[in-house]
Amino acid sequence: MFRNREFRQFSLLFLVLVVLFSVVGFMLSLATGLLLLVSAAIFGAVFFLFTQKRYQSINRISSQIDLVLHNEERLFIEELDEGELSILQSEIVKMTQRIREQNEALKKEKAHLADSLADVAHQLRTPLTSANLTLSLLENSSEEAGRKAFVRETEELLVRMDWLLTALLKISRLDAGVVEFQNDPVEVEALLQTALRPLAIPMELRDLTVQLEVPEGAVIIGDMGWLAEALQNILKNGMESAGEKGEITIHCTDNPLFTQLEIQDSGPGFDPVDLPHLFERFYRGKSANATGFGIGLALSKMIIVRQGGSITAKNVPQGGALFTIRFPK
Template sequence: MLRNREFRQFAILFFLMAFVTVIFGFVINLAAGILAIVCAVAFGTAFFGFTKNRYKSIAKLSDQIDLVLHNANRMEIDELDEGELSILHSEITKMTLRIREQNDALKKEKQHLADSLADIAHQLRTPLTSANLILSLLANNPDENQRKAFVRETEDLLVRMDWLITSLLKLSRLDAGIVVFQSQQIDVRNLICAALRPFLIPMELHDITIQTDVPEGVMIQGDSGWLSEAIQNILKNCMESTGDNGKIEIIFGDTPLFSEITIHDSGEGFEKEDLPCLFERFYRGKSSNATGYGIGLALCKMIITRQGGTITAKNHSQGGAIFVIRFLK
């Protein structure tokens, strides 16, 4: 207690006041002096005992806080009965609960980061291994036609790796919250045309028919660049699913509650067990024929949900898969 400057100042002031009071008491008479001494001793003893107990409670609280700070398994502080200290205990308990929540969140984020890094390494290792194998075959193969085929296959692998790295960078930017979406009126027909533009030649080469039913002048609110990116990821998935001589339909619907864009392909649809996990990151499906990296649909969902929309996917009653993007009005 004596290390507390305020307590020392109060003790000195108390002894000075007590001394002066006792002197005045003896000046009046002997009984007044003795009464002053008794009162000063009683008050001083009571105050010292009360202050000592307070310091013990504070020291106990301090020790428990120290345990919380240095022991991950202890996150609780014993209850205190005193008024101000009880209020302090309540506030510190709230703080420890908050620390526990943040600690749990950090552990989950750390585990998620470790899992993501492992998935990314695995996703990149596969095309890299294939590219190394092709390059070794290319170096030892004198046949010009086969060498050209190997070069084309290597270029395809490099394109896929470039898409994967670009998509991962976009996901990391969205995760970090550094992407600012623009909110503006978007002409849906122009949006669909912009999303389709990179796929027109591949669709023609694979005889994939594209059919759109989007009225003129219909508008939605959002960021046209990012929404175009999301739709392109869906179209890429549909093209891989439908294969040669397939068909993709894009239809716009409008109700008093929401506007929606549906994309339907003529492929084989989804396996039943894959439906709940379609938009999970790095999920590639149970099918042995599954291609891709499990990035496109996860990126698509993040883009749409961050702009207040929803996206669902299911098997169409007439066959194939159907994606539904909705924006509330």
């Protein structure tokens, strides 16, 4: 308590005043001097005991804060009457609760990062193993046709790895919050054509038909490049699901409340077990024939949601999968 400079200054001032008034009181009369001296002693003792109690409460709070800083799980602070210490106690409880929540979030983020790194390593190991095997077969192959086939297969594996690394980089940028989306008017027709352009050759090889139903003048407010990336991943999923001579239908609804895109393919649809997990990162489905890395749909959802939209997926009764993307006006 006496380590507090203000308390020492107050105590010194109090003693000076007691001596001064006591002297004046004794000069007037003995009774007046004694009364002033006794009153000052009682007031000083009460003030000292009250201040000592307050400092004891502050010391207990300080000790509990020190325990929290040394990773104590819980903070035990006695209930105090209304006043400055009660307000201080309330703020400290809020602070410790916030610190605890941040620590839990950091633990979950650390565990998520470890799981993500393990998933990335697993995803990269598969094409690398295939590439090594293909290169070994290429080395031992003497036929020209066989060697060309192995070279094409290796190129496809390298392209898949390049796409994986690029997608992971985009996801990491979105997770870090360093991506600044543009808020520009984007024509839906131009957006779909941009998303379909890189898939034109694979769709032609599969003899796949794409039907567009877009009202004239339909517009979405967002980032053209990132939205095209999101739609391209969804269209790629539909292309792989529809298979040979399949069909993809894209229907756009535009009204004063929202702009909605419905992308439907003619494939077999999703396994009901997979539906709740379609947009989870690295989820590849329970089917033994599942392909891909489980990143495309997760990336698409991140892009759409970060720009104020929503996306859902379901199976339709007549067969096939249906993705519904909605952007409010």
